Amino acid sequence: TTALVWLRQDLRLADNPALYHACRTCEHVILAFIDDPLPTSISQLGAASRVWLHHSLQAFDEHLQALGNRLILRQGAALPVLQQLLATTGATHVYWNRVYDPASLARDKHIKETLKQTCKVHSFNASLLNEPWEVLKPDGTPYKVFTPFWKAMLKYGIQHLPLPTPERIPAPAYLPDSLPLNALALLPTIRWDIGMMAHWQVGEVAAMRKLLAFLPKGANYKEARNLPAQTGTTRLSPHLHFGEISPRQTVYHAKHYLQSHPEAESGWRHFMQEIGWREFSYHLLYHFPHTLERALDARFDAFPWAEDHAAVLERWQHGKTGFPIIDAGMRELWQTGWMHNRVRMIVASLLTKNLLVPWQAGEQWFRDTLVDADLASNVFGWQWTAGCGADAAPYFRIFNPILQSQKFDPEGKYIRRWVPELQNRDNKQVHLPRERGDDLREYPLPLVDLKASRTLALTLFKQI
Numbered sequence: 001t002t003a004l005v006w007l008r009q010d011l012r013l014a015d016n017p018a019l020y021h022a023c024r025t026c027e028h029v030i031l032a033f034i035d036d037p038l039p040t041s042i043s044q045l046g047a048a049s050r051v052w053l054h055h056s057l058q059a060f061d062e063h064l065q066a067l068g069n070r071l072i073l074r075q076g077a078a079l080p081v082l083q084q085l086l087a088t089t090g091a092t093h094v095y096w097n098r099v100y101d102p103a104s105l106a107r108d109k110h111i112k113e114t115l116k117q118t119c120k121v122h123s124f125n126a127s128l129l130n131e132p133w134e135v136l137k138p139d140g141t142p143y144k145v146f147t148p149f150w151k152a153m154l155k156y157g158i159q160h161l162p163l164p165t166p167e168r169i170p171a172p173a174y175l176p177d178s179l180p181l182n183a184l185a186l187l188p189t190i191r192w193d194i195g196m197m198a199h200w201q202v203g204e205v206a207a208m209r210k211l212l213a214f215l216p217k218g219a220n221y222k223e224a225r226n227l228p229a230q231t232g233t234t235r236l237s238p239h240l241h242f243g244e245i246s247p248r249q250t251v252y253h254a255k256h257y258l259q260s261h262p263e264a265e266s267g268w269r270h271f272m273q274e275i276g277w278r279e280f281s282y283h284l285l286y287h288f289p290h291t292l293e294r295a296l297d298a299r300f301d302a303f304p305w306a307e308d309h310a311a312v313l314e315r316w317q318h319g320k321t322g323f324p325i326i327d328a329g330m331r332e333l334w335q336t337g338w339m340h341n342r343v344r345m346i347v348a349s350l351l352t353k354n355l356l357v358p359w360q361a362g363e364q365w366f367r368d369t370l371v372d373a374d375l376a377s378n379v380f381g382w383q384w385t386a387g388c389g390a391d392a393a394p395y396f397r398i399f400n401p402i403l404q405s406q407k408f409d410p411e412g413k414y415i416r417r418w419v420p421e422l423q424n425r426d427n428k429q430v431h432l433p434r435e436r437g438d439d440l441r442e443y444p445l446p447l448v449d450l451k452a453s454r455t456l457a458l459t460l461f462k463q464i
């Protein structure tokens with residue numbers, strides 16, 4: 001028998017249930033990736049993600065070729081492509097790992113029903129600790145608050161023993177044609193991606209190396225994770241998004257490390273909780289798919305967002321707001337495809353609360369520019385910060401970018417790294433926006449008055 005393994009966000013050989021079970025059950029295994037443009041624009045990959053995907057597919061194929069197999073690349077609507085692959089290869093089993101955004105879920109349901117008529121279809125969970133429908137409130141409804149969700153998840157249990165890499169991934173004598181990777185045109189024609197990718201190593205091996213190297217740092221995670229000048233977090237997010245590593249592998253290795261380093265317990269417990277926020281965002285998107293476009297808190301349907309916001313949005317996007325920590329974050333994003341979590345919250349708060357730009361505009365910019373852009377986590381992060389999502393901070397808690405910067409980047413190291421215009425300011429001045437009359441001509445004046453805009457946001461919120 002021959003199995004067709006359809007890869008999506010699971011570009012790894014280890015702890016890959018679809019691949020593992022295909023190899024155990026069938027004599028021959030064909031692995032295919034289909035570049036399938038899903039119908040909704042929000043499901044399309046952003047530009048930075050497409051670059052990452054290019055390198056991830058390349059790394060995966062190299063790994064696979066070392067084991068005597070090869071990745072088949074195709075482009076087009078997934079169902080006819082799969083049907084054609086099945087017909088030409090004689091494969092009788094199809095294996096895949098689930099993806100959970102609403103458009104993919106609907107597509108995969110239809111594909112499963114159709115293919116089931118002619119072959120065996122097997123699908124698995126590879127990218128979450130538990131399925132989004134498994135952990136529910138005692139009354140059977142989904143959670144909307146994180147802490148009880150996470151408690152219930154821990155009580156439900158986490159299966160944390162990862163599956164091994166299959167020893168053999170035997171290819172059939174005849175492998176179908178593959179498009180060359182460049183034919184997918186994932187890289188931009190104007191090569192802005194080279195500088196961005198200099199910050200990253202892509203693929204399963206790089207992801208595992210990064211996790212293992214981070215293990216000793218986990219002891220300080222709880223404190224260090226808030227300091228953007230440090231490498232206090234794992235930076236595993238793009239690897240997790242593309243499935244180069246699974247959350248189960250991170251939990252397994254953390255637990256293994258703790259056996260010999262019990263002093264790191266509190267840091268790693270906190271890390272686990274962050275993986276928990278990822279699970280929570282998937283849980284919410286699964287149960288409330290309308291939140292892709294509308295706030296979970298329905299009161300915000302009537303919120304009077306600024307209508308003519310193109311100019312302020314552009315200054316925010318380009319890191320020219322005149323608030324040093326914001327500009328540092330936006331430039332870090334532009335140059336590296338990633339931004340520190342604390343700074344993501346600060347920039348999102350300024351955009352949605354002080355500038356009254358709808359959260360969807362920020363979500364869209366992040367979706368296009370982040371290498372870890374992930375529908376569930378991104379929509380959740382934006383709604384949480386805008387105060388219109390699940391378990392959000394109360395609306396009146398509006399981040400002050402200057403106080404945040406003084407607290408979390410006290411020596412201004414992060415700011416100076418990304419905003420060279422402020423290189424020569426002392427540790428006090430580096431946090432403060434330029435004041436009228438300063439001779440710092442190349443750095444912009446603040447885009448908005450923080451106090452007045454805060455008062456306006458609170459007044460508008462009271463109205464809804």
Ligand code: FAD
Nearest residue numbers: 233234235236237274277278341344373374377378381382
């Ligand atoms: P670590 O601190 O090392 O955490 C480990 C992993 O846990 C992360 O890789 C991530 O998968 C998960 N995680 C951590 N924090 C969160 C969180 N708050 N919500 C969900 N998962 C979390 N994360 C994305 O992966 N993709 C996004 O598109 C995304 N958009 C965001 C938008 C906004 C406005 C905000 C406030 C947060 C967003 N996040 C997003 C969450 C978080 O900022 C990133 O996951 C984190 O910064 C990634 O860095 P790390 O891998 O070093 O994290």
